[in-house]
Amino acid sequence: MTVPAMLRRPAPLVLGAPPEQSEHGAPVVRRGELAAATRDASYLSSPNTRADxxxxxxxxxxxxxxxxxxxxxxxACDPVRILLDEGLIFGARELPKSHCRRPACRALFEAADRQHGDLERMRAYYGLQERHGVDLGLAIRVRHGGRAGTVVDTAGRDLLVRLDGVPQPVRCHVTRAMEYETGAGQWTAVTTVDRGAAPAAAG
Ligand SMILES: [Zn+2]
Structure with missing residues (x-):
């Protein structure tokens, strides 16, 4: 079995955090989802505007x-030679414009589509933002059963969490035994959804 693209990489990093805090190759996350950008042409002696x-x-x-x-x-396709424009970073799914098709980029764009679907369903179902002020997404810090880790991917209705110091991620239910970091050092325990009591569960 091949390891999914996200799990071969270091834990994702939130856009705006100092890159020094993460490892080379860590996916960059904007608003809880994978990010994309165009090449930073200012570093090139002869920018190729069509390719860029x-x-x-x-x-x-x-x-x-x-x-x-x-x-x-x-x-992602060539982090040693292609620097991106940090002033113009988008969600990977946000723009329909041409996406790089080289394998490493393509794998992350495909992951972004899958994760977006998963996250949108989880956000709608669990309502963590509305109920607890938790912005569910990649790179968020969590505690699973009291152990700290980072959300590194989604798997259908579950989150994949890399606990600190443990390379192999664990599959976590969104609310069971979960706390989310909602501010620096601030942890929020979330409660399960009671569908019977949910007032806006119509449809
Ligand atoms: Zn690329």
Whole structure:
């Protein structure tokens, strides 16, 4: 069995967090979902404007080969040579414009589509935002049974959580034994959904 693209990579990082806090190749997350951006043409001596309108899936790069070895946001398909424009980062599903088809980018764009569907269903069903102020998504810090970890992927109606120090992710129910970080050092325990008592469960 092949390991899914997300699970071969370091835990995702929220856009805006210092890339130094993550490992090379970690997917970048914007609003709880994978992010994408176009190439940062300002670093190129002769920008190829046609090729550079393409969106690449965004990952942390700590090995950018040009200049002094920048830490920043790079393309999943070539994080050593393609630096992305950090001023123009979108959700990977947000724009219909041309997506890079190279394998590493394509795998993350496909993951983004799948995760978006999963997350939208989980957000609608569990209502964690409305009930607890939790923005359900990738890269959010959680505690599962009291152990801290990071949401690294979705799996249907469940979350895949990489507990700190444990490489193999665990599959977690959204509310069972789960706490979510809703502010720095602030943990919110969530409750299960009582469908019988839900006032807006029509349809
Ligand atoms: Zn690419």
């Amino acid at each position: 309108v393409q969106l690449h899936a965004a990952v942390v790069t700590r090995r950018y080969a040009v200049g002094s070895g920048l830490t920043g946001i790079g393309a």
